[in-house]
Amino acid sequence: MQLLEGLTEAQLEAVTTLEGPLLVLAGPGSGKTMVVTRRVAHLVAEGTDPARILALTFTNKAAAQMRERVSALVGDTVTAGMQVSTFHAFCARQLRIWSDAAGVSPNYSIWDTTDQRDAAKQAVADAGMSTSNWPPASVLSTISAAKNRLVDAATFEQEATDFNDRMVAKVYNRYEAILRRNDALDFDDLLRLVARMLLDNPSVSASFQQRWQYILVDEYQDTNHAQFIIASSLAQSHRNICVVGDPDQSIYRWRGADIRNILDFEEHYPEARVVPLGRNFRSTGHIVSAAAGLISCNTSHRHKDLHTQLDDGAPITIRTCLDEHEEAEAIVNHFRAAAAQGRPWKEMAVLYRINSLSRVLEDAFRRADIPHVVARGTAFYERREIKDALAYLRLLLNPNDDIALRRIINVPTRGIGKTTLDRVAAHATATGCRLGEAIRQPSGVPELTDRARKALSRFTEMVDGWREAMTSSLLGLDLADVVSMVLRDSGLEAAMVNTDDGEDRVENLSELVSAAADRPIEPDEEGNLPDLDRQLAHWLESIALVSDSDAIDPESGAVTLMTLHAAKGLEFDVVAVAALEQGVLPHSRSAMDPESLEEERRLCYVGMTRARLDLLMTRAMMRTHRGLRDRTMSSPFLDEIPAAHAQVVMPVEPWQNTASSTPRGPTLFKVGDQVEHPRFGLGRIQRVMARPRGTTATIDFDEYGPRTLLVAQAGLERVGAEYDDTGA
DNA sequence: GTACATAGAATTTTT
DNA sequence: TTCTATGTAC
Numbered sequence: 001m002q003l004l005e006g007l008t009e010a011q012l013e014a015v016t017t018l019e020g021p022l023l024v025l026a027g028p029g030s031g032k033t034m035v036v037t038r039r040v041a042h043l044v045a046e047g048t049d050p051a052r053i054l055a056l057t058f059t060n061k062a063a064a065q066m067r068e069r070v071s072a073l074v075g076d077t078v079t080a081g082m083q084v085s086t087f088h089a090f091c092a093r094q095l096r097i098w099s100d101a102a103g104v105s106p107n108y109s110i111w112d113t114t115d116q117r118d119a120a121k122q123a124v125a126d127a128g129m130s131t132s133n134w135p136p137a138s139v140l141s142t143i144s145a146a147k148n149r150l151v152d153a154a155t156f157e158q159e160a161t162d163f164n165d166r167m168v169a170k171v172y173n174r175y176e177a178i179l180r181r182n183d184a185l186d187f188d189d190l191l192r193l194v195a196r197m198l199l200d201n202p203s204v205s206a207s208f209q210q211r212w213q214y215i216l217v218d219e220y221q222d223t224n225h226a227q228f229i230i231a232s233s234l235a236q237s238h239r240n241i242c243v244v245g246d247p248d249q250s251i252y253r254w255r256g257a258d259i260r261n262i263l264d265f266e267e268h269y270p271e272a273r274v275v276p277l278g279r280n281f282r283s284t285g286h287i288v289s290a291a292a293g294l295i296s297c298n299t300s301h302r303h304k305d306l307h308t309q310l311d312d313g314a315p316i317t318i319r320t321c322l323d324e325h326e327e328a329e330a331i332v333n334h335f336r337a338a339a340a341q342g343r344p345w346k347e348m349a350v351l352y353r354i355n356s357l358s359r360v361l362e363d364a365f366r367r368a369d370i371p372h373v374v375a376r377g378t379a380f381y382e383r384r385e386i387k388d389a390l391a392y393l394r395l396l397l398n399p400n401d402d403i404a405l406r407r408i409i410n411v412p413t414r415g416i417g418k419t420t421l422d423r424v425a426a427h428a429t430a431t432g433c434r435l436g437e438a439i440r441q442p443s444g445v446p447e448l449t450d451r452a453r454k455a456l457s458r459f460t461e462m463v464d465g466w467r468e469a470m471t472s473s474l475l476g477l478d479l480a481d482v483v484s485m486v487l488r489d490s491g492l493e494a495a496m497v498n499t500d501d502g503e504d505r506v507e508n509l510s511e512l513v514s515a516a517a518d519r520p521i522e523p524d525e526e527g528n529l530p531d532l533d534r535q536l537a538h539w540l541e542s543i544a545l546v547s548d549s550d551a552i553d554p555e556s557g558a559v560t561l562m563t564l565h566a567a568k569g570l571e572f573d574v575v576a577v578a579a580l581e582q583g584v585l586p587h588s589r590s591a592m593d594p595e596s597l598e599e600e601r602r603l604c605y606v607g608m609t610r611a612r613l614d615l616l617m618t619r620a621m622m623r624t625h626r627g628l629r630d631r632t633m634s635s636p637f638l639d640e641i642p643a644a645h646a647q648v649v650m651p652v653e654p655w656q657n658t659a660s661s662t663p664r665g666p667t668l669f670k671v672g673d674q675v676e677h678p679r680f681g682l683g684r685i686q687r688v689m690a691r692p693r694g695t696t697a698t699i700d701f702d703e704y705g706p707r708t709l710l711v712a713q714a715g716l717e718r719v720g721a722e723y724d725d726t727g728a
Numbered sequence: 729g730t731a732c733a734t735a736g737a738a739t740t741t742t743t
Numbered sequence: 744t745t746c747t748a749t750g751t752a753c
Contacts, residue, residue: 058742059742086743113742113743137739254740354740359744410729413729413730415729417730420729544743546743547742547743549742563742565740584740587740588740589739626745
């Protein structure tokens with residue numbers, strides 16, 4: 001049978017073990033995706049009803065990929081019945097279906113990180129604490145960790161022993177109250193409430209287990225406690241649970257991932273079959289050995305090393321550069337050389353630890369005219385006008401969502417300013433009603449001016465008008481109609497027209513309308529089309545759960561720039577990992593804690609193992625961060641890579657480049673001079689260096705940014721008088 | 729009530 | 744560097 005062809009013994013075992021608990025330990029490049037998809041296809045081919053299969057992943061992209069690959073094997077009529085979903089999307093959907101059992105409104109809002117921070121900030125203030133001593137973001141991360149362990153506010157308060165936890169407990173209580181009052185859930189709630197429901201409600205749990213008889217969990221090493229509870233509850237009776245993962249690729253500890261879930265799988269399921277896939281089919285020998293050498297420095301690394309039967313290939317390159325600009329240039333040149341040998345751009349990627357590094361790299365690729373995309377799927381939905389539009393829609397579904405309400409009640413300005421809102425809010429608090437209700441009764445608030453009352457009434461009429469239009473079967477609106485109606489009536493669109501970048505914004509808004517029109521409409525469990533409210537809820541939900549890695553399009557024909565986290569699960573012919581510096585990779589925030597340092601090492605390992613043929617690792621000796629230029633120290637990880645597999649490249653003539661060391665001789669240029677270049681136009685010299693091929697100057701061009709050129713060949717002209725200030 | 733300016737802070741990764 | 748929050752002028 002075709003499904004079982006060309007597999008190694010281990011892979012075959014993983015594909016054909018259909019019943020009972022199964023742990024697949026899949027090293028990078030070990031054919032994990034192929035094994036998983038064939039196993040699902042095999043399950044269906046053996047007569048399992050696809051509707052009984054539930055596959056859970058971490059990203060939408062992984063879910064889409066799995067659905068696609070299984071379809072390719074068994075046809076999409078079969079996969080249509082299958083549930084392939086991310087944990088969060090699965091939970092979000094189940095909570096709308098089982099809202100009564102879970103104790104939430106079916107129209108609940110999902111609050112994103114910004115909304116959460118606003119709520120936490122308010123909670124800190126309500127608790128009488130100062131937001132400077134208790135930064136909302138840090139309090140939130142403690143709360144998030146508690147939620148992921150299924151510890152609610154009351155339990156957290158009971159268990160809080162030290163001062164810090166006791167203070168956080170006060171915030172946690174109030175934060176939860178705010179969420180509840182607003183019919184809002186944060187990301188952690190989605191998992192937590194489903195886990196709680198499965199634990200506490202036997203009939204719901206039974207119904208879930210009846211419905212899905214085969215559970216598959218991808219990236220199991222990254223599951224947190226809530227996800228563990230969900231997966232094990234689902235498999236409780238039939239124990240048909242297959243988990244796939246690799247402890248060496250666990251990189252989400254900071255988000256509550258508990259590596260013990262995968263390490264202790266055999267304890268939870270003593271009858272489990274364990275299939276290690278350690279042979280790498282992806283990368284050439286030097287790359288595999290370099291990565292294996294690095295990961296062997298982790299004390300948590302217990303499994304057999306990765307190995308390959310492919311050729312050795314080329315050693316990896318470890319390159320030290322002078323600064324981030326030269327680093328970006330080195331990567332560009334490296335990629336250009338690979339392209340000259342016939343490698344397509346889409347088979348190349350630059351990986352970095354922190355998003356802020358993308359800028360310099362992006363500039364370099366743009367200047368070099370190389371097609372490139374930065375993986376930032378959430379960027380579109382973070383634009384102000386889009387967030388505003390979505391807030392209107394959220395409010396339409398959930399009138400109790402104060403954060404949405406406050407965001408748009410005066411956008412565009414309609415005379416409902418801070419004073420008015422404060423008065424209404426004070427009144428609402430005093431009378432114990434919600435803000436959303438209070439603005440509907442402006443006459444009940446004595447402090448308001450007539451003008452403010454009128455403005456509030458107009459706002460209410462507008463929203464009510466939309467609701468009516470939505471429920472009117474006569475109009476027969478679809479979701480895209482609703483979106484454009486809101487954009488038009490709210491004045492959001494019209495207000496854009498006169499702003500400086502108005503055209504782009506109007507375009508973004510119409511893109512949002514197209515997105516509403518193009519979104520897939522899934523029929524519900526009974527095969528009926530959901531009503532407009534439900535469609536809106538599903539759409540907003542899918543938007544809330546978009547991630548950066550969702551934007552990666554393998555067919556785009558461009559170099560991909562992304563974080564190391566976003567790169568998990570992907571592979572490329574040529575990979576550059578940038579900024580291997582102390583404090584960046586490993587990140588400075590991991591320095592205190594040995595376990596975090598190990599996670600940074602795993603992150604580096606994940607990055608290295610993305611490369612099939614060619615791996616470049618770079619670091620800069622100087623780097624500008626938050627506007628400050630600093631010397632850097634090399635990452636300890638570079639020293640842990642076995643020398644036999646790496647070729648080390650150092651800068652040719654470092655440190656002849658300070659302002660005082662202007663070379664003597666025929667050079668007419670020195671640091672700070674304004675010069676003109678025939679192609680790049682005006683710029684200012686930042687640096688002059690003696691290099692083997694002649695004197696070079698690094699010039700910050702007004703139009704093209706910094707470039708390093710050979711003075712003898714560049715045809716530079718000095719412009720204007722000499723300046724005393726160097727402008728730097 | 730609104731728009732602009734200036735001071736100050738900024739946690740890395742993400743559902 | 745870039746964003747945000749707060750204060751000031753209209």
